[in-house]
Amino acid sequence: MGKQPKSAVVAGRNLLFSRRIAVIAFAAALVGGGIAWQTWREAAAPRIGGPFSLVDGKGKRFTDADFRGQYLLVYFGYTFCPDVCPTALGELSAALDAMPKEQVDKLTVAFISVDPKRDIGERLDEYGKAFHERIIGLTGTREEIDAVVSAYGAKYRFAGDSNSDDYSIDHTSIVYVMDKDGQFVTQFTHNATPEQMLAKLTSVIR
Ligand code: NI
Numbered sequence: 001m002g003k004q005p006k007s008a009v010v011a012g013r014n015l016l017f018s019r020r021i022a023v024i025a026f027a028a029a030l031v032g033g034g035i036a037w038q039t040w041r042e043a044a045a046p047r048i049g050g051p052f053s054l055v056d057g058k059g060k061r062f063t064d065a066d067f068r069g070q071y072l073l074v075y076f077g078y079t080f081c082p083d084v085c086p087t088a089l090g091e092l093s094a095a096l097d098a099m100p101k102e103q104v105d106k107l108t109v110a111f112i113s114v115d116p117k118r119d120i121g122e123r124l125d126e127y128g129k130a131f132h133e134r135i136i137g138l139t140g141t142r143e144e145i146d147a148v149v150s151a152y153g154a155k156y157r158f159a160g161d162s163n164s165d166d167y168s169i170d171h172t173s174i175v176y177v178m179d180k181d182g183q184f185v186t187q188f189t190h191n192a193t194p195e196q197m198l199a200k201l202t203s204v205i206r
Pocket of ligand 1: 076077078081082083084085086171
């Protein structure tokens with residue numbers, strides 16, 4: 001066989017070229033579709049949770065990574081809270097008291113104080129423990145607190161003069177339940193009864 005006619009070579013090149021275009025277009029469609037799917041999923045279910053770095057009353061630092069391998073229940077509040085926090089932690093601790101020990105041992109409750117000015121030292125460490133031994137108190141700088149509050153989609157607002165010691169803080173009252181990988185599983189408010197909290201937690205914790 002001699003040389004291929006020039007036109008056949010050109011046609012072959014064109015075919016190869018258009019195949020390449022098709023492959024690239026297909027790959028682009030896959031990536032685009034994946035991004036669109038991801039965006040849709042995120043829009044449908046806003047992500048709850050994320051990295052955090054906080055300290056306990058002794059100044060020991062804890063990050064979200066320290067709780068991998070166990071369930072982490074996250075609650076935002078402050079120890080001077082007159083009613084909402086005591087109600088939420090009281091109901092939650094009643095649920096924990098009724099839970100099988102092997103399940104309780106797999107979880108930690110992080111009581112994250114949005115009031116680092118007053119919630120320091122032993123006050124922060126002992127507040128949660130007074131309700132249940134699995135409840136630890138954490139707080140941080142205003143930036144660290146705002147980062148974790150925002151990651152969980154929670155809110156808080158000072159009421160009164162925050163420069164005095166006589167102020168209160170309105171805050172989201174939700175217990176967020178994160179799994180062993182730090183992924184959001186479920187949540188409940190302080191209006192849930194201990195029985196409802198217990199039912200939800202026992203069905204989730206493995
Ligand atoms: Ni409170």
